[in-house]
Every structure is written in C-alpha cells, then in structure tokens.
Amino acid sequence: MTELFQLQAVDVYYGRVQALSGCTLRIQAGERLALVGSNGSGKSTLLRTLNGLVKPAAGSLQHDTRACQAMLFQRPYMLRASVLRNVALGLWLAGVPWREAKAQALVALERVGLAHLATRNAKALSGGQQQRVALARAWALKPQVLLLDEPTASLDPSAKREVERLMAEFADAGMTLIFSSHNLGQVKRLAQRVIYLELGRLVADLPTEAFFGGPVPAAAEAFLKGELA
Template identity: 85%
Template sequence: MTQVFNLHAIGVQFGQVQALSGCSLRITAGERLALVGANGSGKSTLLRTLNGLVRPCAGSFQHDVQLRQAMLFQRPYMLRASVQNNVALGLWLGGMHWQEARAQALAALERVGLQDLAARNAKALSGGQQQRVALARAWALKPQVLLLDEPTASLDPTAKREVERLMAEFADAGMTLVFSSHNLGQVKRLASRVIYLEHGRLVADMPTVDFFNGAVPAAAEAFLKGELA
C-alpha cells in the first residue's frame, strides 16, 4: 500500500505546553483512521501537523509534497458570500478561471445535495448545512487525503447522518480519511483503524474491531468505560 504519512517520534510544543510527545505513526492510502481521546489529548494538533499547519519541534515527518489534501474544521469558516462562491473561491485561488470555478463549485454542491442553496448567503445556513458546504469545498479540490476535526460535533442527528454518509462515500471512492471524534458509535461505523491519544502521547494503535472488542491498554480501557483519570 502507498504510504501517505510517516511520523517518527514527533513532538509539538506550544510555549510550556507539550501538545504531542514521541508520536510515531504511518498512514497508508485508503485507510479510514479515527483519532480518539479526551479533550486536550492532542487529536487536533496531530491533524494540524498532518496538514502542515503545525510544525513539529522534534522527530521527523515525511509525506509526499505532491499529495493533495484538504482539512475540515469543527466550525468551518464561511465568507459573507453565496454558498456557490464560498466553494468556488478555493478553486479560483488554485488558479482556475472564475467561471469554471463556479461551475465546478455547483457540481460539488450537487455532490453533497445542496445545489438548491447555491445562491443563498452561506452565513445564513444551519450548522449542518455549513458543514456540508465545507465538505463540498474540500471535495471540489479532489484531495487524496481528507482530514476532519470533530466533523459532526454540535450537529443534530439528521445532519450527523448526512455528514457521515458523505464521509463514507468519499472513503468508498478511495479517499484516505483521518478524523477525530468523541462519538464512539461514529468511530465504529466509519473507521478501519483507531488511534488513542492521551496527554499528547499515542497510547494505542489498533484495528477498530480490536479496539472495541479486544485487549487494549489500561488507559484506553478506562476511556472506553468513561472512567478517565
């Protein structure tokens, strides 16, 4: 399998806070990798490191510089513009002619079922609709890897199902997914592999079925039981 990320003993520090410490991880193309752990465990920092938004202060981080990737944040930023233009802007900034970018944006919105809202102000959409616009914006870039930070947090059940459906469809089409989630049911449904982080350290790295049904490190077992230290 093609390797997309290779991290060896990386560390990330923000001032006096050690956000990641000694994390080693390999991710191959086509994986569905879930990052789990308590708030402050390092999930978001690891995602931002993979995306190149955070630079490690220790260890080595290898990836294909030609790799096309996109990141979806927990609260996606929407410009005070139409839904279609919010999606088109990223394509235009990438060098596409504006009219072609708008056409591609409309196709991306159709992919997530929001083409009827193309002319609406993106700021006026519900949280679930904004998250789907963000997915369309990411999908339009045709990434090989999609990184998602708590993609369904604070969404209602219907919106969660829609976002999960799209994530599953993207993965089925061959996209590599790396996502953080506090929703263990979602992890079971979408992930093929689980990474458990605690205090910035990678404690467990297991196939999903083994993480939920097999022997796991004591710290991860306490997390699964809701008995965090």
C-alpha cells in the same frame, strides 16, 4: 500500498505546553483512520501537524507531496458571500479560472445535496448545512487525503447522518479519511483503524474491531468505559 505519512518521535509545543510527545505513526493511502481521546489529548494537534499547519519541535514528519490534502475544522469558516462563491473561491485560489470554478463548485454542491442553496448567504445556513458546504469545498479540490476535526460535533442527529454518509462515500471512492471524534458509534461505523491519544502520547494503534473488542492498554480501556477524566 502507498505510504502518505510517516511520523517519527514527533514533539509539538504550544509555548511551554507539550501537545504531542514522541508521536510515531505511519498512514497508508486509502485508510480510514479515527483519532480518539479526551479533550486535550492531542487529536487536533496531530491533524494540524499532518496538514502542515503545525511544525514539529522535534522528530521528523515525511509525507507524500503528490497527495493533495484538504482539512475540515469543527466550525467551518464561511465568508459573507453566497454558498456558490464560498466553494468556488477555493478552486479559484487553486488556479482554476473563475467561470470554470463556479461551474465546478455547482457540481460539488450537487454532490452534497445543496445545489438548491447556491445563491443563499453561507452565513445564514444551519451548522449541518455549513459543514456540508465545507465538505463540498474540500471535495471540489479532488483531494487524496481528507482530514476532519470533530466533523459532526454540535450537529443534530439528521445532520450527523448526512455528514457521515458523505464521509463514507468519499472514502469508498478511494479518499484517505483521517478524522477525530468523540462519537464512538461514529468511529465504529466509519473507521478501519483507531488511534487513541492521551496527554499527547499515542497509547494505542489498533484495527477498529480490536480496539473495541479488546484487550487494549489500561488507559484506553478506562476511556472506553467512560472512566477517564
């Protein structure tokens, strides 16, 4: 399998606060990888580091530059424009002519079931609909790697199911999926491999069945039992 990312003893700081400490990790193409841990454990920082938004202060990060990436944030940013324009703009910025970008954006919206809202102001959509627009915007770029930071946080159950369905379909089509989540049921449903982080340190790296079936490090066991602050 193609290796997409290789992190070796990576440290990341925000000012004096260390967000990642000695993180060593390898990720292969086609994996479905979940990042779990309490708030402040380093999940979002690790995703941003993989995406190149945060630079390591120490250690090394190697990645396959041929693999196109897209990242979705917990609260996707929507321009004060139509849904179609929000999706088409990403393609246009990637070099696609505007007329073609709009046509491809409509295909992407059809893919996530929102073509009927193409002319609606994106800011007026529900949280679940905005997240699906963000997924369409990412999918339209045909990325090999999709990174998602708490993609269903604050969504109602119906919207969560729809976003999960799209994530699973994208992964089934060969896209590498790396996502953070507090929803352990979601992790069980979508991930093949689980990374547990605590205070910026990678504590456990296990197949999903092994992570939830044990044995796991004591800190991860406490997290699974809901006993970790």
